[in-house]
Amino acid sequence: MDIESNQSMKPSSRPESKMKMILVASIAAGVQFGWALQLSLLTPYVQQLGVPHKWASVVWLCGPISGLLVQPIVGYYSDRCRSRFGRRRPFIAAGVALVAIAVFLIGFAADIGVSCGDSLYEDTKPRAVVVFVIGFWMLDVANNMLQGPCRALLADISGDDTKKMSTANAWYSFFMAVGNVLGYAAGSLKSLHKMFPFTVTKACDIYCANLKSCFFIAIALLGLLTVLAMVYVREDPNEDHETEEKGEGGALFLKEITGACKELKKPMWILLLVTCLNWIAWFGFLLFDTDWMGKEIYGGEVGKGHLYGMGVRAGSLGLMLNSIVLGVMSLGIVYLVSRERANLLWGVVNFVQAICLLMTVLVTKLAGKHRHASVDKLLPPPAGIKAGALAIFAVLGIPQAVTYSVPFTMASIFCSNSGGGQGLSLGVLNIAIAVPQMFVSLLSGPLDAAFGGGNLPAFVLGAFAAVISGILALTLLPSPKSEDSPTENVLAIV
Structure with missing residues (x-):
């Protein structure tokens, strides 16, 4: 990568108000x-439309694929955007517009499917599945369009100040937790559809109507936060970049992304490897956590009886507890680790993550044992088993806070000191997140099916990945040294 040309694109390091940083970070709550x-x-919803469990994970392939392609491309072109509205804001606005369209397609997939010929009485609704998948993939693309420029804009606001970079990432992680709490709380409510009575139709039952209602609230929140941030936080147009590169298009992008990878130093490669293994550990649980609650803990079946729905709502409650811990830890993490111990914290919490994932096996066995001994098979699990499952969700908020902040802060610092564009470099980091998600999406469904159709095999695989990630973080991953950062504490809030 041509470091000199990229240095010319680096934003001014003049201080910005903390309010601007918070407003931009708050977009993460809507996302x-x-x-x-x-x-x-x-x-659970895609299974209700008739997609078997072992293929449900394939639907999620768009997330990692779009992360692999969209974030680096958007990051690259946002680094070079010369719009009078700024470098990042046009991409953020476009992402919000796509989210609105995607939400409509997902929420009304069943209605559109029936109007196009799906039967109300068949288990599988192929037309609804097609509409759902289109909307779902569009939503993933839109979210990736939003997240990369938002993080890059925070890095722009921070300038060359690594303390501000850390603060910005801490606030971003905090607002992610706020959004999680609100989203999971909404998902756990079974009467939310009463706010929007028109959502219940012949093709859309109460579960589906609640889903529609949640997405209506989601797009309203995202739109409000984005408008506030875009109005208040102004960008200087990127006029420093030379126009001689204009017109080379995709070839130039491939040259730059290849150059960025070639210029990566050993610490950054280790960071990418630790991140990759870390996300193998995370994605299996994130993909099937509520399904695990509905099937393994509550003993329900998709589309049969009430136990599965109760378990999914209980899983949403667990995810809300997870997000509360995530939010508290996100703001507290910067006080718990110095520059020299960032890798130590990441390594230790990876072992915490592994223990939690292995504990799902114990809780599942206890729930199954209780069902076999129970006379009434239609009763939910006892309070102790539910508390154990919810405790796993909550404790996982601790390593999740580190995952959402430390690697991004380290990547921003490495990028700033090498003179690279923040958008492109964070896009390269996202490749290390997207590739393991693709791996898990392709493997977890068949793996679970091979062991009886449950979710535990993917969780156990994640536990082993977390252990390896923790070992590498403790033994090979360096924290930014004094030559990387002029500050005494790269993870200190100012």
């Missing part, structure tokens, strides 16, 4: 509200 609904409700 994550939608992600929370995806993670808690859409895997």
